Amino acid sequence: MIEQATEAFVLEARELLTELEALFLELEDEVSASRIDEIFRALHTVKGSGSMFGYTALSRFTHHFENAYDLVRSGQLEVERGLIDISLSARDLMVSFLDLGGDGPEAEALLASEDVTRIVNQLSGLTGQSCGEARPDQGGAHAVEPGDATCSPAEPHGLRKFRIKFRPALDALRNGMRPDLLLKELEDLGKTSFELEISAVPRLTELDPTDGLIGWVLEVETPEGREAIEDVFIFADDADLTIEEVSEETPQSDDVANLQAEADQPATPVSRPGAEAIPGTVGTPKQTSTAKSESIRVTSSRLDDMMDALGELVIAQARLEAVCEEVGNSTLETVVEDMQRLVMGLRDATLSIRMLPVESVFGKFRRVVRDLSADLGKDVRLLTEGGETEIDKNVIDRISEPLVHMIRNSIDHGLETAQERADLGKFAQGTVWLSACQEGGEILVSIEDNGKGLDAEAIRRRAIERDLISAEADLNEQDLHQLIFEPGFSTAEVVSSVSGRGVGMDAVKTTIDALGGSINVLSRAGQGTRITLRLPVTMAIIDGLRVRLGESVYVIPLSAVEECVEMDEAENARDSGRSLIQIRDETVPYLELDKLFGQEACPEEGRRVVVVRVDGMRAGLIVDDILGQGQTVIKGLSIYHRDIPGLGGATILGDGRVALIIDVATLIRWAETRRGQGPRKAA
Amino acid sequence: MTNNSMEANRPDLLLIFRLEGEAFALSVSWVHEILDAQPWAPVPNSGPFAPGLINVRGAVVPVIDIRHRLGLPPARSERTGRMIVFEHVIDCVSHKLAFNADSVEQVIECDLASLEPVPPLGTSWPQECLRGVVRNGDELVILLETETTFAPPTEPFVAA
Structure with missing residues (x-):
């Protein structure tokens, strides 16, 4: 369970990091508040979930990064090339952290490495420069909402004391939540003491050890503000959580928020009333959870397996059709037709899953x-x-x-x-x-x-x-x-x-x-x-036109075919070196496939011309007969045949025979070189 | 071309097949299956080395003309005899290949230490295709060097 949740975190983090890269680059072109917000949210998410899933080193590093963008968000830090440079390098380091697969000596070593130190110093340099009028870490949020100034303590380095009651949701542990990491993160903020709250723990006989039943009452003394503590718990949004400041200076009026989460507003606990003015902040976790229900992640190897199975199905279907033709039973024919339609639908659906922009x-x-x-x-x-x-x-x-x-x-x-x-x-x-x-x-x-x-x-x-x-x-x-x-x-x-x-x-x-x-x-x-x-477009299954040439069957990809016409008998007999035919009011050059393929010429009557389009040019391919069309599973050619021009692969026909698939583009280019117009062999 | 991959798999069992009456052998460990001879789909412009393709239970398998490779006369009919389907590794990728033999006889056990080199003057077959000679009873059996016998032709495709 935990592994799965961690895996999901890593996948999500990777996606976010890819998005971040694009966002930074877009930001360089055009500064917009929505992009900055998106960047901030992505950083915040990685930081928050990182610490929950055992990526605390990543989380600690991202913290500095996030601070910088908090300042950008509040307009205290300007977007310029230097910032984008640092941001991109910092993003790359986050990828490195992620690659290390969680906390451990390697992650610690990376955290202490020169690269990381340099970037952290650069980031702190940026945030430090502009923190004159605000507190270093959360200055941004406060600048937006001047009313909040009251909760910024007069002396930024004075310690404030908070009492936190925290109990994870019943199934949070099963979903991969790690209270120990949260507590550890809290300890990083300052001196922490805690008591266990075990009133909800039932008798041993009724106990499900995977339920989250233990609560904590914690007291933290920290120079940080309430937001820092809220941040620690940001992803424990369905937990039972209360944070109150224990201080004479801070009266009750400073929202002693009951942070019990509501399912439809998961982010409310972390956003102060003032912070809602910042568009998008509130909605983040919610958006993520909706997106999850709309799409699922599938490893591509499973898709490949599915494609292989589909390929076999298409071949079996072709065999079934051949059998059906032999049997000539009308009931069977109806079933086979239905089958064919279904297989076609399945094929299109499967292919479309594999298509990416x-x-x-x-x-x-x-x-x-x-x-x-x-x-x-x-x-x-x-x-x-x-x-x-x-x-x-x-x-x-x-x-x-x-x-x-x-x-x-x-x-x-x-x-x-x-x-x-x-x-x-x-x-x-x-x-x-x-x-x-x-x-x-x-x-x-x-x-x-x-x-x-x-x-x-x-x-x-x-x-x-x-x-x-x-x-x-x-x-x-x-x-x-x-x-x-x-x-x-x-x-x-x-x-x-x-x-x-x-x-x-x-x-x-x-x-x-x-x-x-x-x-x-x-x-x-x-x-x-x-x-x-x-x-x-695809390497797996295509629609193909089956044609006959002597005793052999070839498949021409239907996507290249424009039309089929009958071969003019007079033209068929011509042996003058001219190879042009008239189709309606257009003159089209043609290629005799049997000659190109070195087959013994046995001129048949009633030949057909398959008109194809390549590189914007129309050309006719002369074949002995057109047999029909159908789905064709492409099997690649081996090293023995790969270099032969004009062949794009092979396939297995319904009767079990092998047919070659014509690669129209290379065929026509090769035919051109044979005429001595194209490039000569370099060797 | 190295022989290392062969050395690592010293064949102890040899499959004996006949071409023009001569006994040839192949390590059994590479042999996939033996089928009845069947017509193959000719590959245009493929040259004589691998002239066609067959369907072996859903896989498209190149047919190698072993007679041409060894310099033997063409078979009287491609529909007689047996077709040997075997596994061949080229550049670490395993390929399934097939070739026609006049007949397939038996599998013999053989200690490869008893393998004798084929004297160059003793045969007209390309020397690089021959791994050695073993005795099976009174008869001489030529063990083929699969690595070189079935290596793809080195010249690139030349337009016919």
Whole structure:
């Protein structure tokens, strides 16, 4: 139970930290009160739940961080680049704390480490500077509500004494609450004494040891205010809690709040009446709990298992259909049709679960760009477009590294320094565009910069040096550019820490190839470079058109198919080298698949043309017959067949035979090179 | 290519199969199953090394033309004989592969210490595919070096 709760905390904290990173970066672009509030709430949540789930080191560190943003929130600390720098570093340290998996010698060591000390000093420096008019830790809240000034003690370092009655909710222990950690945190505030309150403990025979029955009556002497104590208990919001100050100076009028929590207003105990003026603060825990009921967390391996099972189901379904056709029983047919509809629905639902907006990776690149531009002393902005485009989670997971690499390349090698740009008459700030869109069955992701572009001559020299091409090779500019994807190629004249290790682009290409995608570079000297990735939307199941070629069956992804027409018999007999057909009032080039696939030509009558669209161009594929369409489970090709152009995988048909899936894009590109128009083999 | 992964799994049991009357052997520990010969789906432009694919209970498995690899004449029919499905590790990734044999005979126990090298002049088969010779009764059995025999061709795809 406790492990589960802790796990949930870690997951939530990670999400919050990801959000924080984005928020800091957004804050740098545009300061808004709602963002600051969100940052403050996220920090507060991590701090509070951290101490409850055995991450006290994290919690203690976050405390300093939170203080700084409390001041920002109250307008006493200005948002400027320095603050964002510190914030991002501090956030990274929080991730490190989280990675250590809770308290222990390692967490303590990190807490005492130089990095942490430096950041804490910087944070305290910030908070210290502006604490002249307010108390260091909670100054913000008070500045907002001048009426509260009465409860700020005249001498900030004088001790105040509080009496706290605290009893966790009955099931709190089962939910992972750790009263011992709360008490320890309280001890950190000052001298603490306590008595046990055991009136609720029943007789041994009736006792459930997992119930929270013990209460505490605590007395704390602390220089801190009431808020500090309330903070300790912030996440024990369903506990029975009373805090009163034991002091002659503080009369009863200082709200001796009965902090018994109400289910629908969990945050009330921590917010002073004045604090409600701050939007959002009150609602935090409530929002979190509603969000939990709307979505559940599932490990992706379970989704993969589900996808595998679905794949098998689709194959079984195809077999069932084949059997049904043989049997020819109308009752069976109805059932099979129903089954098919259900399987289709299940497939769509499963696939949609796995789809994520690309934005989820784009987000992290903002940080990459920011850090890198600072490292390299270049002024760079990142513009993104099409972040809502959805891609299969597995694809996203695997393109994230290559994208980081390409962005690094763009900033390191592509963009000039501000001085160089100014000399060239360019806008001093360089721009990297990251965009995504869907085209047919493919997702296009492109990374573009307005830097100096690729130097074709430097590429040629390097390629010759590395024996990638021969010295006499006659390659046009476009072909030279593609050489950057060859293994062992790197044009960086200065090997920087960022890139230029020479393993870059070919590793990117390998990853993209493995995904069944393709990569292409377009560059113009002095104007910039654009690298486009074409990726399949999903790698698991597609809708496919089954076609026959001689005795073999092939599957063409339906997403690429525009229409099917009959092949003109006169055209079929033509052997002049012309391969164009007229479809309505349009002329479309066509490819004879049997010739491309090296099958013996046995011209059949009544052939069909499957018209596909690739790279915005229409082309016809000549097949012997069209057999039908259906769901196709993609099985990847082995190392023996992976490099054959035009093949995207294999699948198992309803009758148990293996059919190859045609990768229309590579097929047509390859057909173009065969005509001698495209690039020659580099080797 | 190293032989380390083979050395770690010294085969004690060998599966004997025939090609053109000759007895060849493979370590049983790698063999998955033995099926009746079946037609395979040809892979266009695949070259002669791995010309097709078959369905082995839901998995798509490449068919290796072992006759071509050893320089034997093509089989009279691909529908006779047996198909041996085995596990092959390439770069630490296990692949299921299949090849056609004229017949599958028996499993023998064999002490690999008695393995003798194949004299280069003694056969016309590629030397790197042969691990050694063992005796089974009166007959010589050629133990194949699976590592090299089934290694993917090194030349990248060349457009036909």
